[in-house]
Amino acid sequence: MSYGYVEQTGIRCSYHGWQFNQAGECIQQPYEQVCDPSARMCKMTKIVAYRVQAKAGLLWAYMGPEPVPELPDWDLFNYKNGFAQAIFAELPCNWFQCQENSIDPIHFEWTHNNWTIRQAESEEPYVATHIKTKFEEFEYGFTYKRLRDGESEDNPMWTEGRVTLWPNGFYLGHHFEWRVPIDDYNTLSVLWVFSKVPREQEPYIQEKIPSWYGPLYDEDGKWITTHVANQDFAVWVGQGRITNREREFLGQSDRGIIMLRKRFFKELDELKNNPDFIPKALIFDAQKNKDIYLPSACGKELREGLTREQLASHPLLGPYLHDFIGQAGQPKEVQEAYEKAVGQKCQVLNSLAFMVEIKKQHNQKCHPKVAFFCSNL
Numbered sequence: 379m380s381y382g383y384v385e386q387t388g389i390r391c392s393y394h395g396w397q398f399n400q401a402g403e404c405i406q407q408p409y410e411q412v413c414d415p416s417a418r419m420c421k422m423t424k425i426v427a428y429r430v431q432a433k434a435g436l437l438w439a440y441m442g443p444e445p446v447p448e449l450p451d452w453d454l455f456n457y458k459n460g461f462a463q464a465i466f467a468e469l470p471c472n473w474f475q476c477q478e479n480s481i482d483p484i485h486f487e488w489t490h491n492n493w494t495i496r497q498a499e500s501e502e503p504y505v506a507t508h509i510k511t512k513f514e515e516f517e518y519g520f521t522y523k524r525l526r527d528g529e530s531e532d533n534p535m536w537t538e539g540r541v542t543l544w545p546n547g548f549y550l551g552h553h554f555e556w557r558v559p560i561d562d563y564n565t566l567s568v569l570w571v572f573s574k575v576p577r578e579q580e581p582y583i584q585e586k587i588p589s590w591y592g593p594l595y596d597e598d599g600k601w602i603t604t605h606v607a608n609q610d611f612a613v614w615v616g617q618g619r620i621t622n623r624e625r626e627f628l629g630q631s632d633r634g635i636i637m638l639r640k641r642f643f644k645e646l647d648e649l650k651n652n653p654d655f656i657p658k659a660l661i662f663d664a665q666k667n668k669d670i671y672l673p674s675a676c677g678k679e680l681r682e683g684l685t686r687e688q689l690a691s692h693p694l695l696g697p698y699l700h701d702f703i704g705q706a707g708q709p710k711e712v713q714e715a716y717e718k719a720v721g722q723k724c725q726v727l728n729s730l731a732f733m734v735e736i737k738k739q740h741n742q743k744c745h746p747k748v749a750f751f752c753s754n755l
């Protein structure tokens with residue numbers, strides 16, 4: 379049915395033209411009804427149907443039992459004067475090893491920062507190392523906080539941190555990532571990225587949120603590892619289709635992962651044993667489901683706006699003015715729409731060269747700042 383044709387009254391199967399309405403009831407079987415105008419078989423035919431809702435440029439399907447919870451109205455969806463885009467990739471591994479990465483602060487240092495430096499064959503030193511991490515549970519998931527050498531405790535990555543969104547998301551202040559299970563061996567990765575336009579471009583109203591699929595492999599069939607999400611993909615899939623956890627060594631950096639797993643086991647036991655159990659993070663109160671706040675290291679800037687100059691030098695948001703470092707393969711038309719929104723051309727530097735250049739600019743003279751920049755990638 380994913381190749382069915384969408385029509386006013388339902389979706390039509392591309393095999394024999396049977397049409398189904400939104401409740402999954404068959405409402406037309408063309409040839410069968412020629413043979414039997416009473417449409418007896420049609421009335422008896424039904425397929426599984428899921429509730430679907432459009433929000434933030436995405437279609438969301440609810441596939442669980444009644445009662446149906448609210449589709450969360452996260453505050454980032456409602457920020458004004460921004461350019462949003464949704465990016466997909468299908469990954470050949472189990473979704474949970476992707477999600478465990480949502481509570482893994484240490485990997486930023488090695489998978490994104492230092493690996494980028496080494497891939498660029500740069501002689502730059504490694505970035506400041508992590509010295510402290512903290513993991514906490516809250517209503518909608520977990521937060522992690524992290525401090526690097528040279529940073530003070532008023533750093534937003536320590537005061538606000540980042541959100542491991544229950545059960546399969548990651549919220550980084552200016553974008554979401556979801557790891558949607560396709561089956562036990564395949565995951566749909568979804569990024570939803572919000573880029574604030576400079577204050578000089580306000581008011582900006584985005585007419586349409588574009589979406590695109592990014593490639594996983596380069597022309598030699600090797601994993602693309604130039605962009606942030608692609609670096610993640612390589613380390614998630616590199617663990618195998620389903621990680622063999624009997625052979626793992628969990629360390630201090632994995633304390634968040636242990637918390638996450640314990641919560642999952644607890645929820646699964648409850649679901650099995652208690653028919654009235656309500657899983658974590660579900661919202662049933664429509665009044666409560668309005669502009670829900672999630673901790674963010676850049677929420678104030680995204681709400682209030684930044685001048686072009688402030689935006690360009692912002693450690694987290696600035697890089698996106700130059701190049702879409704989030705995931706490889708951004709189509710030209712999306713890049714052009716973004717450039718129109720922000721009112722300037724992107725330099726579209728090679729992502730590796732760009733990151734190394736930024737590090738070069740900050741590394742020696744401004745150690746805490748580079749730590750902040752890198753910590754936010």
Ligand SMILES: [Fe+2]
Pocket residue numbers: 479485486489490606610
């Ligand atoms: Fe990552």
